[in-house]
Amino acid sequence: MNAALPTPADLQAAFLARGYVADDALATALRLVVALGKPLLLEGPAGVGKTEAAKTLAATLGTRLIRLQCYEGLDAQSALYEWNYARQLLHLRAAELGGQGGVTDEDLYSERFLMARPLLQAIREEQAPVLLIDEVDRADDAFEAFLLELLAEWQITVPELGTIEARTRPHVILTSNRSRELSDALRRRCLYHWTEYPSRAQELAIVHARLPGVNETLAQQVTNAVHALRALPLGKPPGVAETLDWAAALVSLHADHLDAPGIRATLGAVLKLREDQLLAAPTLQGLAAQAAAGHQSGA
Amino acid sequence: MSGLGVIPPDLASQVSAFTARLRDRHGFLIGPGETADALRALGAVDVLERREVRGALRAVLSASPEQLRLFDLEFNAFFRVEGAAQPKLPPLLPETKAPGGEEQTDAGPPPPPQPGQRPAPKPTRAPAPDDTPDPDEDAPDSQAPGQPLDGDDTAPPDDAAVPSLRARLSPNAAPGQAVQAGGDDLPDLLRAASALVRSLHLGRARRLKPQANRGPKLDARRTLRAAARTAGDATLLRWLGRPRRAPRFLLVIDGSRSMGTDATLLLRFAQALHLRSRRVEVYAFSTGLTRLTPALRRAAPGAPLSLLDLGEAWGGGTRIGENLLRLAREERARVNRDTLVLILSDGLDTGEPALVSRALRDLRAQAGQVVWLSPLAALPGYQPVQRAIMAALPFLDALLPVGGAADLHALPRRLKTARR
Numbered sequence: 001m002n003a004a005l006p007t008p009a010d011l012q013a014a015f016l017a018r019g020y021v022a023d024d025a026l027a028t029a030l031r032l033v034v035a036l037g038k039p040l041l042l043e044g045p046a047g048v049g050k051t052e053a054a055k056t057l058a059a060t061l062g063t064r065l066i067r068l069q070c071y072e073g074l075d076a077q078s079a080l081y082e083w084n085y086a087r088q089l090l091h092l093r094a095a096e097l098g099g100q101g102g103v104t105d106e107d108l109y110s111e112r113f114l115m116a117r118p119l120l121q122a123i124r125e126e127q128a129p130v131l132l133i134d135e136v137d138r139a140d141d142a143f144e145a146f147l148l149e150l151l152a153e154w155q156i157t158v159p160e161l162g163t164i165e166a167r168t169r170p171h172v173i174l175t176s177n178r179s180r181e182l183s184d185a186l187r188r189r190c191l192y193h194w195t196e197y198p199s200r201a202q203e204l205a206i207v208h209a210r211l212p213g214v215n216e217t218l219a220q221q222v223t224n225a226v227h228a229l230r231a232l233p234l235g236k237p238p239g240v241a242e243t244l245d246w247a248a249a250l251v252s253l254h255a256d257h258l259d260a261p262g263i264r265a266t267l268g269a270v271l272k273l274r275e276d277q278l279l280a281a282p283t284l285q286g287l288a289a290q291a292a293a294g295h296q297s298g299a
Numbered sequence: 300m301s302g303l304g305v306i307p308p309d310l311a312s313q314v315s316a317f318t319a320r321l322r323d324r325h326g327f328l329i330g331p332g333e334t335a336d337a338l339r340a341l342g343a344v345d346v347l348e349r350r351e352v353r354g355a356l357r358a359v360l361s362a363s364p365e366q367l368r369l370f371d372l373e374f375n376a377f378f379r380v381e382g383a384a385q386p387k388l389p390p391l392l393p394e395t396k397a398p399g400g401e402e403q404t405d406a407g408p409p410p411p412p413q414p415g416q417r418p419a420p421k422p423t424r425a426p427a428p429d430d431t432p433d434p435d436e437d438a439p440d441s442q443a444p445g446q447p448l449d450g451d452d453t454a455p456p457d458d459a460a461v462p463s464l465r466a467r468l469s470p471n472a473a474p475g476q477a478v479q480a481g482g483d484d485l486p487d488l489l490r491a492a493s494a495l496v497r498s499l500h501l502g503r504a505r506r507l508k509p510q511a512n513r514g515p516k517l518d519a520r521r522t523l524r525a526a527a528r529t530a531g532d533a534t535l536l537r538w539l540g541r542p543r544r545a546p547r548f549l550l551v552i553d554g555s556r557s558m559g560t561d562a563t564l565l566l567r568f569a570q571a572l573h574l575r576s577r578r579v580e581v582y583a584f585s586t587g588l589t590r591l592t593p594a595l596r597r598a599a600p601g602a603p604l605s606l607l608d609l610g611e612a613w614g615g616g617t618r619i620g621e622n623l624l625r626l627a628r629e630e631r632a633r634v635n636r637d638t639l640v641l642i643l644s645d646g647l648d649t650g651e652p653a654l655v656s657r658a659l660r661d662l663r664a665q666a667g668q669v670v671w672l673s674p675l676a677a678l679p680g681y682q683p684v685q686r687a688i689m690a691a692l693p694f695l696d697a698l699l700p701v702g703g704a705a706d707l708h709a710l711p712r713r714l715k716t717a718r719r
Contacts (some may be wrong), residue, residue, distance in 0.1 A: 233624060
């Protein structure tokens, strides 16, 4: 093995130090991103930490994170580069007024008028950045096809300037919530990892890692409650982000255990649909009663 | 990549055999490039650590959650090590044959289950003393690694564990028979499907594309380029406009006994729609719910449609509410305002109507349109008095009849009328 590259265990430890609990499979997949230079497609439910994994990888490698948020209608132009037309026109006008004349194509189509978008930024970086192509399933098929070419060649052609080759190959992470089936071609070009909701113990570790001051009892009760909620037929089950938000909200209210008033006050941090809140009400009441009983007996 | 570890030749050949097994048995899209990547990946991890080997091969060779499950089963079967110790030595030793498998010296993948075929016997392998407690490591092996993959026609019992090949049956379900939905009406149904795809306009996309004549936004790039002809004066304006949104379809077919031949007609229609549009998801339900899209994708376009062993999703009783609710939750991310949800059911249900309401409300909130097609509605004097239909009606854009191919042809026109 190459000693210069972080091992999966190294990555796990470095991630943990930054408050991210990565399992073995994710650490191995991220190690391969660095070692093989292949993009990694991270799929999984919303709120399980896919985007956060990319951010943490950038922090771990000590490199820049460049993020491209995908959306319906995103085109190659918005993702690659744009000419600053307004500035070009002003330059022309200023040249005319100043009587300078002789403004050439080379003047107008030079680097000073080129606005680099995330993908161009990524291939021009001296040190390989982490390129996060977030929610790629939201982009159109055409953009996905364009990505295939970019991920294969790592070069971009700007008609007015010529071909720009990547200085270093970025560490690419694509995320998807599966709102659209991605093409087999894109999947084949990527490593793949499915991120699932963490187990109870893992989630408790995440709470402790991200909120170091949280009360142990509260952390356990919040984690148990979130797992009970995920077992319900909710329209929008809470992700890890919601668990952390909920725990943080309760901490900010100086709660040291779950109780009915605390749940009522902070429910919006964990359940974001009114229907889900109604559906979960009996479960949460039961949990609050259980927690209160445990708290009294403990006290 | 330079600097990666060197892979022993025997390990390389085993990985190669393993990738061939995934490809041949389960249709993984794995070519020589992926096999080479798998070997490079092994060079980047500690091959003495089984979980790292597994994680590396998993990341390279699988490409979807469905494939992950199959990968795990095959990995455990292929690379399991006999003996008390975890792989301290070369970890990827081939497993010796399971008891009872001696006669299968050339055992290959089992043939797909045929209608009327006696079900494969249950695996009788006694648990090995060294079996790890990992619950997903209990996949029995049917074949020693490195052996030829194409083998005889005898069905090894072990493959019963592979989820893509067998569906577990509930007591209420039909005995999991194969579904033959062949017919010579495919060209006719293709015409109906084409008309539906063409006629459905759910609105304009947010995306801006160059338009020939007009649009809501000036296209600065094309306008300036055009201005080159007129010495920099932008006399020819170019515009960006919003194209029509391409529709998506979510078809849910009630495969219960009461649907009779209507269900197979609708299945063929789903196949036709699938051939006409990439954005089609098809589910079938009876007592359970099954996603049919992968099976339709694999089906040969001209051949009669034959789906193997749909289990709880075909020929049993009906639980509309439960299954639609599960569908609404599973497909939540995929159903958007471009989606036409077509529910194909007679509405004869044994479950709770409240669940139907909840599911339809969820689907309605996300989808562009929700339409219920009922074979009963094609009967003269039909009244929507079935409990499930009554629960669904407030959330439907239309309740339309589907008594035959003619109704499918009329679908675009009826949908247009329903939208007004």
